[in-house]
Structure formats: C-alpha cells, structure tokens
Amino acid sequence: MSMDLNDYTIIKEGEAEILMHAKNEVFFNKTQVNNRDMSIAVLRTFISKRRQEHEALLSKRNKKNGSSSDVEDKPNDCDINIEKSNDQGLEEKPNEDPCTASEEPVKIEGKVRGKLKPPRVLEALSASGLRALRYAREVEGIGQVVALDNDKGAVEACQRNIKFNGSVACSKVESHLADARVYMLTHPKEFDVVDLDPYGSPSVFLDSAVQSVVDGGMLMCTATDMAVLCGGNGEVCYSKYGSYPLRGKYCHEMALRILLACIEVV
Ligand SMILES: C[S@@+](CC[C@H](N)C(=O)[O-])C[C@H]1O[C@@H](n2cnc3c(N)ncnc32)[C@H](O)[C@@H]1O
Incomplete structure (x- = not known):
C-alpha cells in the first residue's frame, strides 16, 4: 500500500499514534481519551487479578x-x-x-x-484502531487484540495504523472487516475480554458480546446515549434497555444501573 504521509496528520494518544487522513473519514473522538484511559486501567487490573486467581488455584491444587x-x-x-x-x-x-x-x-x-495464556481481547467496534493499539502498547501481559469494523475505510485505516505503530502492534493487533454481531456469535467463548464502544447505545451488541466472552472474562462497554439513559426519553430507554428511567440528580448512577441490569438479563 503506497501512501503520502503529507496527506495525513499524526495524532498521538498514550503510547499509540494514528494517521488521520485530511478528509477524516474514519471516526475519531478526541474527548473519549478519558474513556480509553479508564479502559486501560481496568484491563491492567483485570490481568493482574486473573494472574493472582490462577496462581491461587494452582497452589490450592498442589496442596490438595x-x-x-x-x-x-x-x-x-x-x-x-x-x-x-x-x-x-x-x-x-x-x-x-x-x-x-x-x-x-x-x-x-x-x-x-501451569502457565496462564495472555488474555485475548476483542475490540468489536474499532474505527481507526486507536483503542486496540493502545491496549497492545500500554497493557503489559496482554495477548492478541482483534479489532473489527464493518466499514471498509475504517479497516483500511486500522491496518495502516497497525503498521505505523511498529512491531509490537503488528504482532499483537489484527484487523478484520466484519459485522461485530455476526463475528461475536460465530466466535463463542473465544475472548477473555470483549470491548464495545459503539455510536450511542450498545444495546444491539450485548447479546452477541456476552456469548463471545469466556465465563470469568470481562465485558467492557461504553454507552454514549446518556440523554436516553438519564430519562430524556423513557420509551426509547425501555425499548433499548428494558428499564424505565426517572429524571433526577441521581440520573448518572441510574444510567449505569440500567446498563448493568440490561447486561445481566441478556
Ligand atoms: C464510536 S466508533 C469506535 C471508536 C473506537 N472504539 C475508538 O476508541 O476510537 C464506532 C465504530 O463502530 C463501527 N460499527 C458500527 N456498527 C458496526 C457493526 N455492526 N459491526 C462492526 N462495526 C460497526 C463504525 O463503523 C465505527 O467505526
């Protein structure tokens, strides 16, 4: 693939760098940096806990x-x-x-x-691949990161960005053009971590996502439809999440509880 770097702006976030084309046809939201930082912190904690639990289990079995x-x-x-x-x-x-x-x-x-295999991560809605690249470069002990998108331009950008981020990214991150729901349903219990970061509501992806994550694994989920979750439109919230929201000062906590309750019942 030949390309002129002059057509691109380099955006650096954390340890990753992505190439943003002048036309900027692939989704990138700078303000979501906090969300990605938080996901990295959670992922690191998950990996450390997983290792501790594995060691405790081995030691228990050895004693037994x-x-x-x-x-x-x-x-x-x-x-x-x-x-x-x-x-x-x-x-x-x-x-x-x-x-x-x-x-x-x-x-x-x-x-x-025993040797615990590094956790496999699915970034189901990856756009430029920034999140997947940050996971690969910033989370120690992480395994393969599979990045999906159903937009051809996004997958091309993701593949370009993987190469641009060097050998660690090339060895750990793979990008595929796929509908996330179909991919997750056809890869049941294959990922230790599944990350959903959709436009707006994640509700349509939850059913397939919980099937793709191993039991004892982790589902990471972003919802940016806060107006709906905070009671802006009760009927829409009910149809997407199965809960009817109330308006109040506590609406953000309630939004989180609605999302968790929805994941619990899918
Ligand atoms: C909010 S963006 C993802 C942002 C990215 N996770 C990040 O941190 O920069 C959502 C992406 O999901 C993709 N998408 C939407 N529906 C999809 C589907 N059914 N399967 C796969 N990708 C999808 C869109 O093309 C878009 O690139």
Missing part, C-alpha cells in the same frame, strides 16, 4: 495433591492436561500426546504446573 513445592517445571512424564475452563479455573482432560510440551497447566506425578 500433597505437593510441597508450588510449581513443577518438568515438561515430560505428563499424564493430564489442565486447561482453562469457562469459570477461568482449570479443568482436567486426558492428554492425547503425553510427551508434548504444552503451554497449558499440567499435572505431573501429583503436582501441578
């Missing part, structure tokens, strides 16, 4: 199996593979090739060793 040491690193003699289960714990299954060195946690003669 009468092991004195926490982790055993012998790659051979393995008789059981322990894979990440839906509850983000471990489940035991027979190992088809007993001598294959596996990245999965393995039980060895009553002891458990």
Whole structure:
C-alpha cells in the first residue's frame, strides 16, 4: 500500500499514534481519551487479578495433591492436561500426546504446573484502531487484540495504523472487516475480554458480546446515549434497555444501573 504521509496528520494518544487522513473519514473522538484511559486501567487490573486467581488455584491444587513445592517445571512424564475452563479455573482432560510440551497447566506425578495464556481481547467496534493499539502498547501481559469494523475505510485505516505503530502492534493487533454481531456469535467463548464502544447505545451488541466472552472474562462497554439513559426519553430507554428511567440528580448512577441490569438479563 503506497501512501503520502503529507496527506495525513499524526495524532498521538498514550503510547499509540494514528494517521488521520485530511478528509477524516474514519471516526475519531478526541474527548473519549478519558474513556480509553479508564479502559486501560481496568484491563491492567483485570490481568493482574486473573494472574493472582490462577496462581491461587494452582497452589490450592498442589496442596490438595500433597505437593510441597508450588510449581513443577518438568515438561515430560505428563499424564493430564489442565486447561482453562469457562469459570477461568482449570479443568482436567486426558492428554492425547503425553510427551508434548504444552503451554497449558499440567499435572505431573501429583503436582501441578501451569502457565496462564495472555488474555485475548476483542475490540468489536474499532474505527481507526486507536483503542486496540493502545491496549497492545500500554497493557503489559496482554495477548492478541482483534479489532473489527464493518466499514471498509475504517479497516483500511486500522491496518495502516497497525503498521505505523511498529512491531509490537503488528504482532499483537489484527484487523478484520466484519459485522461485530455476526463475528461475536460465530466466535463463542473465544475472548477473555470483549470491548464495545459503539455510536450511542450498545444495546444491539450485548447479546452477541456476552456469548463471545469466556465465563470469568470481562465485558467492557461504553454507552454514549446518556440523554436516553438519564430519562430524556423513557420509551426509547425501555425499548433499548428494558428499564424505565426517572429524571433526577441521581440520573448518572441510574444510567449505569440500567446498563448493568440490561447486561445481566441478556
Ligand atoms: C464510536 S466508533 C469506535 C471508536 C473506537 N472504539 C475508538 O476508541 O476510537 C464506532 C465504530 O463502530 C463501527 N460499527 C458500527 N456498527 C458496526 C457493526 N455492526 N459491526 C462492526 N462495526 C460497526 C463504525 O463503523 C465505527 O467505526
């Protein structure tokens, strides 16, 4: 792909840089920087908690199996593979090739060793890819980041921006032209984290998103239709979220509760 950098403005946010074409046909909202910063903080915390929970589980299993040491690193003699289960714990299954060195946690003669796979993240509505690129560059321990958009121009911009952000971005971020709902429904329980950042309401994406995230994973969700959620139009809110909002000083907290309640019942 040939391009003249003079046609683009470079926008830097956090560790990522994106190329914005003079015509600016791909969505970029500068004021959402706080939202992206917050998502990064949440993602870092999630990864750290996930690691702690995994270590606690391994140590519990080792104790249960009468092991004195926490982790055993012998790659051979393995008789059981322990894979990440839906509850983000471990489940035991027979190992088809007993001598294959596996990245999965393995039980060895009553002891458990394990390596947690880096979390796979889906940025379902990615536009320029800025958010996905920031995740890849700023969140330590993150796995593959899949960035989707159903707009061809956005996907081209995202792919250009991946290249522009260098080797870490190229190895971690992939961009696809897809309808987010179809993609999520056809990739059930494949992502440890699913991030929804739509125009306005996320309601139409919630059903497919909860199916794409593993149990024990995390759904990150942005809703910018605050007027609806804060009681500006009760009927619209009811039709999108299944709750009827009240107007009041507390409307922002109520908006959050309406969104959470909606996610809970999908
Ligand atoms: C608000 S922008 C995303 C902004 C981006 N997450 C960021 O932080 O810069 C929403 C994007 O969703 C895309 N989109 C809308 N409906 C979609 C769908 N059904 N599937 C995939 N992408 C969609 C739009 O083309 C647009 O680029």
